[in-house]
Amino acid sequence: MKFVMLAFAAVLVLALTACAPPEPLKLGFLGGLSGRVADLGEAGRNGALLAVEEANAGGGVKGRQVELLIFDDEQNMQAALKAIQALVAAKVVAVIAPMTSAMGEAVLASANRAGLVLVSPTITASSLAGQDDVLFRVAPSVNEHTRLSAAHAYARGIRRVAAIYDLSNRAYTADWMDHFRQDFVALGGTVLLAATFSSGEDGSYAAALKKIAASRADGLLFVANAVDTVRLTQLARNLGWTQPVMAATWAATENLIELGGRTVEGMVLTQFFDRNDTSARYLAFAQAFRARFKQEPGFASVAAYDATQATLSALRAGTDQALRQALISSGPFDGLQERWRFDGNGDAQRPTHLTVVRAGKFQMIQ
Amino acid sequence: MRELRLKTSLTLLLIVALTLTFMLVGGAILMYRLPRVEVEKRAELQARAESASRLLDYYTSGIDAQIKSMVRVVSRRSPAEQQVYLDALVGEGEEFDAAYIVSSSGEVQMIGLPAKSRHAAAELRGLDFSNSPLFRSIQAATESNSPIAGAWSDKYLSVLSGKHAIGVAWPMGDKVLICEASLERVLKLLKSIPIDKDSVVVTLDGRGQWLSSSLDRPQAPFFDYAGLPTFQAIVAGQALPAYEDFAGQRLLVGGTLSPQLGWAIAVATPAGMAISSYRMTVMLVFGGFFGALVLSGLLAPLWAWRISQSLNALADRAPA
Numbered sequence: 121m122k123f124v125m126l127a128f129a130a131v132l133v134l135a136l137t138a139c140a141p142p143e144p145l146k147l148g149f150l151g152g153l154s155g156r157v158a159d160l161g162e163a164g165r166n167g168a169l170l171a172v173e174e175a176n177a178g179g180g181v182k183g184r185q186v187e188l189l190i191f192d193d194e195q196n197m198q199a200a201l202k203a204i205q206a207l208v209a210a211k212v213v214a215v216i217a218p219m220t221s222a223m224g225e226a227v228l229a230s231a232n233r234a235g236l237v238l239v240s241p242t243i244t245a246s247s248l249a250g251q252d253d254v255l256f257r258v259a260p261s262v263n264e265h266t267r268l269s270a271a272h273a274y275a276r277g278i279r280r281v282a283a284i285y286d287l288s289n290r291a292y293t294a295d296w297m298d299h300f301r302q303d304f305v306a307l308g309g310t311v312l313l314a315a316t317f318s319s320g321e322d323g324s325y326a327a328a329l330k331k332i333a334a335s336r337a338d339g340l341l342f343v344a345n346a347v348d349t350v351r352l353t354q355l356a357r358n359l360g361w362t363q364p365v366m367a368a369t370w371a372a373t374e375n376l377i378e379l380g381g382r383t384v385e386g387m388v389l390t391q392f393f394d395r396n397d398t399s400a401r402y403l404a405f406a407q408a409f410r411a412r413f414k415q416e417p418g419f420a421s422v423a424a425y426d427a428t429q430a431t432l433s434a435l436r437a438g439t440d441q442a443l444r445q446a447l448i449s450s451g452p453f454d455g456l457q458e459r460w461r462f463d464g465n466g467d468a469q470r471p472t473h474l475t476v477v478r479a480g481k482f483q484m485i486q
Numbered sequence: 487m488r489e490l491r492l493k494t495s496l497t498l499l500l501i502v503a504l505t506l507t508f509m510l511v512g513g514a515i516l517m518y519r520l521p522r523v524e525v526e527k528r529a530e531l532q533a534r535a536e537s538a539s540r541l542l543d544y545y546t547s548g549i550d551a552q553i554k555s556m557v558r559v560v561s562r563r564s565p566a567e568q569q570v571y572l573d574a575l576v577g578e579g580e581e582f583d584a585a586y587i588v589s590s591s592g593e594v595q596m597i598g599l600p601a602k603s604r605h606a607a608a609e610l611r612g613l614d615f616s617n618s619p620l621f622r623s624i625q626a627a628t629e630s631n632s633p634i635a636g637a638w639s640d641k642y643l644s645v646l647s648g649k650h651a652i653g654v655a656w657p658m659g660d661k662v663l664i665c666e667a668s669l670e671r672v673l674k675l676l677k678s679i680p681i682d683k684d685s686v687v688v689t690l691d692g693r694g695q696w697l698s699s700s701l702d703r704p705q706a707p708f709f710d711y712a713g714l715p716t717f718q719a720i721v722a723g724q725a726l727p728a729y730e731d732f733a734g735q736r737l738l739v740g741g742t743l744s745p746q747l748g749w750a751i752a753v754a755t756p757a758g759m760a761i762s763s764y765r766m767t768v769m770l771v772f773g774g775f776f777g778a779l780v781l782s783g784l785l786a787p788l789w790a791w792r793i794s795q796s797l798n799a800l801a802d803r804a805p806a
Contacts, residue, residue: 358608
């Protein structure tokens with residue numbers, strides 16, 4: 121009798137366990153969701169969220185639903201490190217992050233120690249490229265952007281550039297400046313002066329512009345986020361400067377146009393993606409994004425969507441391999457606009473595009 | 487079938503009768519009472535959400551009244567006087583971080599800033615707000631000859647502070663007055679709403695973006711809630727779903743839309759045993775049931791022994 125009861129209990133426990141849904145697969149997202157870089161962080165979060173929701177609607181990963189744990193790094197090193205610790209404790213399989221190179225430098229050592237794979241949609245600093253670590257970069261390196269930007273500036277007759285860059289994301293901005301200078305000088309141009317400012321410090325915009333005031337440049341370059349780029353451009357215009365303005369990819373968010381309006385008309389920026397894409401796949405994504413978030417997708421949304429899709433695809437493909445190996449070997453991935461893959465160091469080679477702000481929109485420059 | 491002794495039969499009869507009675511009565515109580523407990527809790531959450539919404543409305547109406555009278559006075563003044571009024575409106579930043587007078591084409595013509603950030607005024611003059619949703623909503627209202635009224639924005643990134651802010655705009659002749667307030671300050675208001683420790687007040691903007699939570703360490707901040715059925719029902723003004731499943735938890739939710747700001751205010755608490763009155767009902771019924779079971783387990787043999795003793799005595803005296 122006792123044996124029958126025990127057997128019955130064992131069958132009941134097994135049956136209940138079999139009926140319970142499997143634990144969700146945890147994926148992290150870490151980006152600046154407050155403060156001056158929130159436009160980039162929110163656009164990235166929305167791209168990642170859409171990819172996760174689509175994956176879950178399609179049955180998840182190997183029958184497990186995917187849960188996206190979202191953290192704000194506040195563009196602050198301590199907050200970013202704290203978030204990485206929390207994500208490790210939550211046992212996430214990977215993190216779609218970081219969104220800025222400064223945060224990449226801040227968390228990489230910690231993620232390496234924990235063996236936590238970071239798939240960054242937007243970081244481009246060359247100091248973070250070509251290394252055998254846990255960081256995967258979806259966006260092309262900074263030199264791709266600067267080469268395009270420098271060539272376009274030179275082609276439109278600009279020979280003397282004065283630049284201002286932000287110290288709060290130095291890993292990216294100083295890198296951008298160095299590569300731009302190298303590329304522009306190689307073409308025959310000159311970077312007369314590169315002044316710095318600190319994002320969020322009101323006085324530093326005017327101080328930086330004052331430094332380059334006497335440079336007699338025929339082109340201005342701002343390497344900063346969207347909010348600061350708008351502030352610098354407006355101040356330059358208020359000082360009566362009429363030179364054409366170029367800006368870094370970091371500023372190419374939808375907020376640049378919303379905040380800047382006509383102030384940023386004519387500004388030339390590089391982009392990660394083709395905004396004129398009319399492929400069915402991209403149009404379906406853009407429509408789904410607008411329906412879900414009531415806003416246009418930006419470069420960070422597209423890059424985060426691709427980063428998340430690639431991570432989920434590697435998780436589906438990776439059987440016995442670690443995720444890191446699966447990310448390298450399971451490409452090429454079907455990106456929104458092209459098929460792409462990571463090289464052995466986790467860096468992606470993808471096309472870069474040039475845009476100009478015209479009539480309140482980013483227009484592609486052919 | 488094995489025959490039972492009279493005492494055993496009577497013991498079992500008494501226990502089964504009592505247990506069955508308690509099961510039936512307890513089950514009926516639970517079936518009747520538990521859904522009502524949840525209905526009552528839902529109504530309580532709804533009342534809390536509406537009270538939060540009223541608080542926001544009270545705040546926004548106060549601001550609107552202040553700006554409306556300001557617009558009336560300022561529109562007839564010279565530019566120099568307008569600047570004085572703008573600076574007075576902003577003061578030291580108690581209510582607003584900035585006030586802008588914007589031309590009909592969207593160009594910032596005048597800026598009022600607190601003394602500590604007044605140096606930024608020269609930098610911001612000339613900025614173009616024509617792509618700002620707030621400016622556009624006033625323009626659209628003016629073009630359609632709608633009655634003069636203010637418009638409130640969703641959260642946006644402030645070009646002045648670089649932080650999330652909300653704004654209110656009023657038409658001022660052919661110009662627009664835009665006042666910008668820190669989002670943090672507005673959301674602090676909602677912290678003052680009394681709420682029990684198991685519940686949470688979550689505020690979302692009109693697009694479903696998380697704005698604030700009454701918890702010190704909020705669950706899922708910065709999440710985009712636009713896809714949640716509760717948010718969609720609140721925005722559409724429809725009846726809320728009975729439950730909301732979120733992050734592996736089943737929740738009871740009350741919610742409403744703040745009419746001025748267009749924000750969704752939801753008050754949620756875990757459903758079922760997490761509600762104290764629900765837990766109490768279940769505990770009372772089960773406590774009563776098990777108490778009766780234990781008591782009957784002790785008393786029934788005694789009682790059965792007493793009954794069986796008389797019956798056995800009777801049986802013993804009966805002729806064979």
